[in-house]
Amino acid sequence: MKTIVICSGGLDSISLAHRVAAEHQLIGLLSFDYGQRHRKELDFATACAKRLGVPHQIIDIRTIGRHLTGSALTDDVDVPDGHYAEETMKATVVPNRNAIMLAIAFGLAAAQKADAVAVAVHGGDHFIYPDCRPGFIDAFQEMQNQALDGYASVSLHAPYVNISKADIVADGAKYGTPFAETWSCYKGGTRHCGRCGTCVERREAFHLAGVADPTEYEDPDFWVAATSGYSAREVK
Template sequence: MKTSIVCSGGLDSVSLAHVLAVENNLSRIISFDYGQRHRKELGFAAQAARRLNVPFHLIDMRPIGAALTGSALTDDIDVPDGHYAEDTMRITVVPNRNAIMLTIAFGVAAAQGDDAVATAVHGGDHFIYPDCRPQFTAAFAAMQKAALDGYADVALHVPFVHKTKADIVTAGARANTPFAETWSCYKGGDLHCGRCGTCVERREAFHLAGVVDPTAYADPDFWQAAIARHEGA
């Protein structure tokens, strides 16, 4: 099954790209520049495409991203530290981001004759990001079936939608994903900060999966205290 993947360059999507490549299903990598402050992630997506020997499509979505204001990922707003929690991480929502990117990816897949579009949305994101939830992915798949009716039959592939990030690390390790060649940190510095929600979640996922984390963090020990505070809340 020829499958395009929406790939940010992060741990989840690069792992899924490697899983698809091992299955001999990966056809292309599609990434989006929406003006994210951590756009260095896009370089890791491009590296994955070169490593896996598939075409790389970088879609310039910056004019759209400029209109989707109010997020710490695009505006001059501090990215909160600590474990993912609804009251703090809501500021990292970019409205309709996945819906917009998937719509474009389905158009590319249909034009290129692919059978599916994959995205690495997972269970850990459900309570914060509405366009990562199973209700969204099911509705989106039905919408695209109607949108492309009579032209193309492109499925939505979401193998991690009911999985944890630790499950993704496990799957990525089995597919020999070079985890050091992925980028998660929302702050976009020289190193992963180790303090923002996505860094804490990344570090915790390796711990739970029992897989060595090769990531260099500016604050490598913060995650333990952050998780303890979250569990005690």
């Protein structure tokens, strides 16, 4: 199955890229510059493409992104600290981001005669991001079946959509993902901050998976208090 992986440069999408490279025919990585708070993660996506020996395309949609205002990922809004299951983390929502990116990805996949587009949405995203939920994935596939009817048949491959971040870490370890060569932190400093939602989720995932975390954090212990009262089951 000739597959294009949407790769942000984060732990999830790079783990997915390594999995697809092992199980299918990975024909390229696709990333998006939507004016996010920092572009550091895109460097990790580029490095992943080189490591796997496939082309890497970065699509510039900053003109669109600058109109999707109000998010801590695109505007001058503080990135909240804490667990992903907290209401404050909704400040990181970029409206319709996945729908926009997937629509472009499917167009490219059809043009390049690819069989599938793979995306690393996962169960831990469901609380905050509506365009990471199984209902969205199913509906998007149906929409694309209609949009490309008679021209191309492209499937949406989302193997992580019903599993936790810890499960992704375990899966990434299985396929030899170099976790130190992934970037999660929303703040984009020299090291992972250890305090933002994605850092807390990352640190917790390694702990729950029983896999050594090679990440250097500015605050490596903050996750303990931040995850108190939450469980992977509760935030799935």
